[in-house]
Structures are given as C-alpha cells and as structure tokens.
Amino acid sequence: MRKRIHALVAVLGITFVVGLLAAPAYAAETIQPAKPFTTEAAKQCFEKLAKGGDVTADDCQKAPSPLLPAKNEILWGTASFLVLLIAVWKFGVPAVKNMEKAREDRIRNDLEGAEKAKAEAEAEKAQYLAQIAGAKDEAGRLIEEARQAAETVRADLVARAEQEANDIRARAQADIANQTNQAMAQLRTDVASLSIDLAGRIVERNLDSDTNRQLVDSFIDQVSGSN
Amino acid sequence: MNALLLAVDVPPISNVTIWGAGPLGFNKTAAIYVFAALATMLVFMLGTRRKDALVPAGLLQNTAESGVGFVRNQIIMQTMGTDGLQYLPYLTALFFFIFFSSITEIIPFVQFPANARFGMPLTLALATWVIYNVVGVAKQGPLHYLKNSLIPPGVPKPILLLVIPIEFVSTFIVRPFSLMVRLFANMLAGHLILVTFAALSAGLWAAKVTVVIMPFSFGLLVAMTGFEILVAFLQAFIFTILTAVYIDSSMHPSH
Numbered sequence: 001m002r003k004r005i006h007a008l009v010a011v012l013g014i015t016f017v018v019g020l021l022a023a024p025a026y027a028a029e030t031i032q033p034a035k036p037f038t039t040e041a042a043k044q045c046f047e048k049l050a051k052g053g054d055v056t057a058d059d060c061q062k063a064p065s066p067l068l069p070a071k072n073e074i075l076w077g078t079a080s081f082l083v084l085l086i087a088v089w090k091f092g093v094p095a096v097k098n099m100e101k102a103r104e105d106r107i108r109n110d111l112e113g114a115e116k117a118k119a120e121a122e123a124e125k126a127q128y129l130a131q132i133a134g135a136k137d138e139a140g141r142l143i144e145e146a147r148q149a150a151e152t153v154r155a156d157l158v159a160r161a162e163q164e165a166n167d168i169r170a171r172a173q174a175d176i177a178n179q180t181n182q183a184m185a186q187l188r189t190d191v192a193s194l195s196i197d198l199a200g201r202i203v204e205r206n207l208d209s210d211t212n213r214q215l216v217d218s219f220i221d222q223v224s225g226s227n
Numbered sequence: 228m229n230a231l232l233l234a235v236d237v238p239p240i241s242n243v244t245i246w247g248a249g250p251l252g253f254n255k256t257a258a259i260y261v262f263a264a265l266a267t268m269l270v271f272m273l274g275t276r277r278k279d280a281l282v283p284a285g286l287l288q289n290t291a292e293s294g295v296g297f298v299r300n301q302i303i304m305q306t307m308g309t310d311g312l313q314y315l316p317y318l319t320a321l322f323f324f325i326f327f328s329s330i331t332e333i334i335p336f337v338q339f340p341a342n343a344r345f346g347m348p349l350t351l352a353l354a355t356w357v358i359y360n361v362v363g364v365a366k367q368g369p370l371h372y373l374k375n376s377l378i379p380p381g382v383p384k385p386i387l388l389l390v391i392p393i394e395f396v397s398t399f400i401v402r403p404f405s406l407m408v409r410l411f412a413n414m415l416a417g418h419l420i421l422v423t424f425a426a427l428s429a430g431l432w433a434a435k436v437t438v439v440i441m442p443f444s445f446g447l448l449v450a451m452t453g454f455e456i457l458v459a460f461l462q463a464f465i466f467t468i469l470t471a472v473y474i475d476s477s478m479h480p481s482h
Contacts, residue, residue, distance in 0.1 A: 069338045069422075076425035078335035080448040087453075100289050108282045 184224075192216045259341035263327035267320060270294070298322055302468045307475040314474060317358070321351065322467040329414055329459035332421065333452050340459070343418045345411035352406035355470040360399075363477030375480035406469060413462050417455045424448035 068074060195216050196209070274291030277284075298319045303311040325342065332340035342348055363372040377394045378387060424447055431441035 068336060072429035073338055073422055073425045074336060076428045076445070076448060077333075077338045077421060077452070080425070080445065080452045081333055081335050083449045084333075084452050100286075103289065103293075104282055104284065111282060 188217075188220055191220065255337075255339060256341045256344045256346070259331045259337065259339065260328055260347060262331070263324050263341065266327045267323040270323065294323060295319055298467065302464075302471050306468060306471040307478065310478055311471060311475060314358075314471070318467050318471060321470060322463050325351070325410065325466055326459055326463035329410075329462060330456065332414065332418055332455050332459060338418075338421070340414040340418055340455075342410050342462070343415040345407055348407040348410040351410075351466070352403040355406060355473060356399075356403040358470075359473040359477045362474055366478055367480060371480075372477070376476075380481065402473060406466060410462050410466055413458060417451075417458050420451050421448065421455065424451060 069077070192213060196212050199212065199216075270287055271291050274285075274287035274289075277288065295315070299312070299315055302318060302322075303315060307314070328341040328347065330340075331337045332343075360372075363376065366372075367375060376398045377391045379390065379394065382390050424444055427444045428441055428448055431437045431444055
C-alpha cells in the first residue's frame with residue numbers, strides 16, 4: 001500500500017517537472033493567430049505579446065497617429081458618413097433650405113408690411129396735418145371775415161349813432177334857438193310893458209304910450225345889441 | 228485575451244492621451260474642445276456680422292438666430308419664464324459647445340466625441356452646480372434656500388427624517404453627477420457602438436463567407452451614425468434644459 005502511494009507521488013512529480021520545463025516551448029509552438037494578420041504591425045505586436053514578458057497590449061499596439069482613429073474605423077466610418085451625407089444632401093438640405101427660405105420670407109414680409117404700414121401711417125399723418133392746417137386757415141379766414149363784418153357793422157352803427165346824435169343835437173339846438181327867440185320876444189314884450197308900467201308909475205307923467213314904447217324898444221335893442 | 232483584443236483592432240486608450248502629460252498636456256479630446264469653442268464663437272461672430280440686415284440670409288445667420296431662438300423659446304421660456312432670460316448667454320453657449328464637441332463623433336477622420344471623456348461634462352456640470360447654488364443663496368438667502376431645497380412642502384414631520392437626507396443627496400450630489408454621467412455615458416456608448424459596427428463591417432468584409440451579412444452591419448452603422456447626430460443634439464438639449472430647470476428651482480422655490 002505504502003509502496004503504491006510512493007510510486008504515484010513519484011509519477012506525478014516527474015510529470016509536473018517535465019510539464020513545467022516543456023510548457024514555454026509548447027506554448028511558443030502552439031499559440032497561433034485565429035486569422036492571418038491584416039497588417040505587419042499587428043503581426044509584430046502579436047509576436048511581441050506571444051513571447052511574453054513585461055509587455056502589455058497598450059505598449060505593442062500604438063495607433064498610427066494620436067489624432068486619427070484606427071484605419072478600419074476611418075474607412076467604414078467615412079463610408080457610412082458619406083451615405084448619410086448623400087441622404088441628407090438629397091432630403092435634409094432641401095428641407096432646411098425651404099425652412100430657411102420660409103423664415104426669410106416671413107421676416108421679409110413682416111418687415112415690408114411694417115414698412116408699408118409705416119409709410120401709410122406717415123401719409124395719413126401728413127394728410128391729417130394738411131387737413132388740420134387747412135382747417136386752421138379756414139378758421140382764421142372765418143374769424144377775419146367775422147371781424148371785418150363786425151367792424152363794418154360797428155362803423156355803421158357808430159356812423160348812424162353819430163348821425164342821429166348830430167340830428168338830435170341840431171334839433172335840440174334849433175329848438176333851443178326857437179325857444180330862446182320866443183322867450184326873447186316874450187321877454188321883450190313883457191319887459192316893455194313892465195318897463196312902461198313901471199316907468200309910468202314912477203314918473204307919474206302921462207306920456208304918449210306909443211312914444212314910450214318906441215323909446216323902450218330902442219333901448220332894448222341897444223341892450224341886446226351890445227349883449 | 229490579448230489575441231482577442233488584436234482581432235478587433237481596438238485602438239488603445241493611450242492613443243488619445245498623448246502629446247504631453249500633466250495639466251498642460253494636449254490631446255485629441257482637448258483639440259476637439261478647442262474646435263467646439265471656436266466653432267461656437269465663429270457661428271455667432273460671422274452670423275451676426277451684418278448688423279444692418281434685418282432679413283436673415285445665409286446659413287450662419289440663420290443658425291445663430293435659430294439657435295438663440297431655440298434656447299430662448301424651447302428652453303428658457305418653457306422652464307424659467309422671462310426671469311430666466313438673463314441666463315440666455317450661458318445656456319446658448321452651453322448648448323452650442325456641447326453640441327459641437329459631441330458631433331465630432333461622426334465627422335470622418337475625427338470620429339470621436341470629446342464628451343466621451345468625462346472631464347468636460349464634469350466641469351460643465353460643476354459650473355451648473357455652482358450657478359444654481361449661488362442663484363439659490365442670492366435669491367432666497369442661505370437658510371431659506373436650504374429649507375426649500377431639503378423640505379418639500381406638505382410632508383408630515385416624521386417623514387422628514389427620511390426625506391431630508393434623500394433631498395440633500397438628490398439636490399446637491401446626484402444632480403451634477405447625473406448631468407455628467409448622462410452626457411458622458413451617452414457619448415461614450417454612441418462612440419462604442421459606431422466603433423463596434425465599423426470594426427464589424429471591416430471584419431465581415433475581410434472574411435470570405437460572412438461578407439453576405441456585411442450589408443446589415445454597414446446598414447446599421449449608417450443608421451447609428453444618423454442616430455448619433457440626433458443624440459448629440461438631444462444630449463446638448465437635455466444638459467441645457469436641465470441646467471435651466473435647476474436654476475429655475477433656485478429662483479422660484481415651489482411652495
């Protein structure tokens with residue numbers, strides 16, 4: 001029993017040691033790429049990795065440029081971009097152009113409409129201003145006319161009033177003159193008779209009435225003439 | 228394993244991280260971001276050159292005007308209202324920058340979305356985080372802002388023990404993290420899909436019998452390329468509108 005166990009351990013140990021020694025060689029012989037390499041760089045990289053050691057995937061596989069993506073990606077990405085570009089060119093761009101045109105037209109129409117409305121408003125304003133100016137002129141003219149008419153009427157009235165006043169004055173003066181004359185005549189008569197009467201009484205002398213009257217009259221004439 | 232890697236010829240990660248290391252290192256990702264910034268600036272500088280022209284003409288002016296109009300009407304007015312119009316410049320720049328740095332994914336010879344590295348998504352998410360927190364503190368005061376952020380209205384008191392930690396994590400940690408991951412993961416996934424189908428098309432083309440199924444692979448590549456345009460636009464839109472939503476939640480607390 002013990003012998004058998006020793007034999008088993010010995011066989012296992014020998015197998016392990018042989019395997020350990022043979023493994024790198026075996027590995028180097030048997031690891032093969034799944035498909036042929038597309039580029040020389042990929043092949044070199046694979047060999048570097050297969051050899052083992054202090055090498056990582058990053059070290060062995062540098063992209064050709066820090067800016068450009070890998071070749072496959074550029075090729076197929078560009079192809080898909082071109083397909084898309086053609087589709088966009090054919091369908092997208094006209095749609096966008098239409099949209100832009102519609103937008104431009106709308107804005108242009110709005111602006112033109114606003115411009116037109118402004119022009120119309122200006123024209124209307126000018127018209128209103130002209131109307132207002134006309135109305136002002138008309139009003140001024142009317143006022144002037146009214147003033148002239150009033151002036152005429154006033155002058156008329158004044159003239160008539162003056163005329164009337166003159167008439168009244170003239171009549172009054174005539175009246176006064178008449179009255180005065182009458183009064184004078186009356187007075188003359190009265191004074192004559194009174195004087196005669198008075199003189200007769202004072203003098204107590206019978207005088208011829210006609211002579212006396214002549215005397216008094218001449219006296220009064222003298223008086224009134226000197227007056 | 229190494230042999231498998233070689234079979235699909237996937238370029239190693241280091242091919243986009245060379246040209247110097249450290250803070251001043253410059254690589255393809257950085258180049259794409261520079262392009263995106265320049266493209267955004269060019270659109271608005273060249274698109275707004277004709278200041279006297281009221282009727283828009285040309286692709287650039289239409290792009291610039293529609294872009295601003297889109298951000299204003301579809302993003303700001305839908306989320307923040309007129310209050311948010313002061314954030315129009317930030318959101319417009321964000322939208323265009325993210326779109327331009329993602330769309331490089333389908334441009335031949337570039338074929339890489341810069342947002343598939345999470346550096347810039349993280350930076351932009353942090354910028355948004357800073358903005359909505361600063362706006363919240365400025366508009367509501369620090370205590371009110373915390374209270375409105377952490378305590379939803381109408382929650383019974385005992386539940387608050389549970390709700391406050393959840394709201395804290397959701398508002399101050401998950402928001403920027405999800406912004407970053409959403410953009411970065413979408414662009415990375417899209418890029419991987421495109422690379423996979425490109426490599427698959429190449430492999431099928433090289434093989435003899437399987438070439439018959441190559442058109443399907445290529446057809447899907449074309450479809451995915453188109454889909455990635457949509458994704459680039461959509462991710463820019465989502466990032467921007469979520470930023471607007473977060474700023475809005477700081478400006479107008481819901482209570």
